[in-house]
Amino acid sequence: MAKAVADDYLRRIPKAELHCHLAGTLRATTVAELAKQYGIALPRPAETLYQWPNFDGFLEILRIAAGVLRTPADFTRAVYEYIEDAVRDGNLKHVEFFFNPDYFYPNGIDYPSQVAGMVEGLRQAKEHFGVSGLLICCIDRSLNNGAQAVEIVETALAHPHELVVGIGLDGNESVGPPALYAEAYALARKGGLKCTAHCCEDYLTPLQAPPTNYLICRDVLRCDRIDHGYNMLASDFVMSEARKDGLYFTPCAWTSLLHNRPHRPQRIRRMAEAGLNVTINTDDPAMFGTNLGHGFTTLFESVGWGPDMARRFSLNSVEGSWLDESSKAALRMTFRKEIAALDKEFGYEAVALPV
Ligand code: HPA
Ligand code: ZN
Numbered sequence: 001m002a003k004a005v006a007d008d009y010l011r012r013i014p015k016a017e018l019h020c021h022l023a024g025t026l027r028a029t030t031v032a033e034l035a036k037q038y039g040i041a042l043p044r045p046a047e048t049l050y051q052w053p054n055f056d057g058f059l060e061i062l063r064i065a066a067g068v069l070r071t072p073a074d075f076t077r078a079v080y081e082y083i084e085d086a087v088r089d090g091n092l093k094h095v096e097f098f099f100n101p102d103y104f105y106p107n108g109i110d111y112p113s114q115v116a117g118m119v120e121g122l123r124q125a126k127e128h129f130g131v132s133g134l135l136i137c138c139i140d141r142s143l144n145n146g147a148q149a150v151e152i153v154e155t156a157l158a159h160p161h162e163l164v165v166g167i168g169l170d171g172n173e174s175v176g177p178p179a180l181y182a183e184a185y186a187l188a189r190k191g192g193l194k195c196t197a198h199c200c201e202d203y204l205t206p207l208q209a210p211p212t213n214y215l216i217c218r219d220v221l222r223c224d225r226i227d228h229g230y231n232m233l234a235s236d237f238v239m240s241e242a243r244k245d246g247l248y249f250t251p252c253a254w255t256s257l258l259h260n261r262p263h264r265p266q267r268i269r270r271m272a273e274a275g276l277n278v279t280i281n282t283d284d285p286a287m288f289g290t291n292l293g294h295g296f297t298t299l300f301e302s303v304g305w306g307p308d309m310a311r312r313f314s315l316n317s318v319e320g321s322w323l324d325e326s327s328k329a330a331l332r333m334t335f336r337k338e339i340a341a342l343d344k345e346f347g348y349e350a351v352a353l354p355v
Pocket of ligand 2: 020170283
């Protein structure tokens with residue numbers, strides 16, 4: 001049976017990526033090269049580095065990979081290489097990177113040096129690829145209790161940078177339920193930072209990462225956006241609240257755990273068809289063996305959506321971004337033009353794009 005939309009259209013439709021951990025984007029070859037340069041022992045060779053038995057095992061490898069970034073230039077390289085890969089693989093136009101500052105402190109690289117390195121990578125990528133980027137300072141809940149999270153936010157606020165626009169919360173959701181971080185989030189908001197949090201992830205059951213975590217993220221953390229969200233599907237009430245709230249969600253088409261991979265597209269389908277504002281993201285692309293284009297092609301192959309949904313996800317990624325209004329308007333215009341050109345090239349019926 002012919003596909004409802006060509007893979008090439010899905011790969012080439014413009015995208016903004018709103019859920020992407022810098023450490024999870026590191027090419028295994030880059031990790032191996034830097035490890036050699038710094039004399040760091042890795043647990044396995046590059047070809048098999050990105051393998052793990054369970055979610056906490058994945059987090060462990062993620063932190064080991066992050067540990068090879070030792071100088072600002074390494075951060076610059078990481079940012080630049082990911083954008084280079086994502087432009088090629090999925091027509092990336094804008095990216096918002098999560099970075100966990102405390103992953104790097106043990107190796108002597110302080111917060112301002114991390115930010116300076118990443119900002120330089122964003123500058124070079126803007127110059128070479130025309131891609132814009134923002135940074136989100138992230139709290140790993142597996143490593144930080146509420147008081148430690150406050151310290152992370154204090155550091156971010158003590159060293160403000162116009163490209164560091166918000167905070168996030170990742171790590172194991174069952175270890176750090178969202179309410180623990182109320183004080184850190186209140187401080188961030190007071191300091192003018194936007195807020196997002198990983199919530200209702202499906203490596204946990206709906207009892208371990210319950211739909212009510214969404215309500216806590218909304219009402220206590222006062223999040224502007226939500227990462228993932230799948231376990232919300234277990235509660236009609238929470239789903240109907242989320243639809244009314246209109247927050248943007250950043251689910252990811254491919255996942256860390258093999259047994260979740262067949263289910264993910266159907267969960268994203270149900271979220272989108274329930275009327276949530278959904279964007280499609282890669283999370284930790286190099287580590288999961290996916291990329292921006294692959295996420296779209298596998299999702300659409302599994303669900304059977306046509307070009308209308310591809311256009312919607314493409315434009316949603318602009319609307320859900322944390323760009324200022326004038327940059328967002330410019331990006332929206334770029335997306336609309338590129339989508340119109342693609343529709344013409346592929347002979348897809350031209351539809352009035354949502355305003
Ligand atoms: N969930 C939790 N922690 C993470 C993730 C994620 O998707 N990616 C990197 N750290
Ligand atoms: Zn994530």
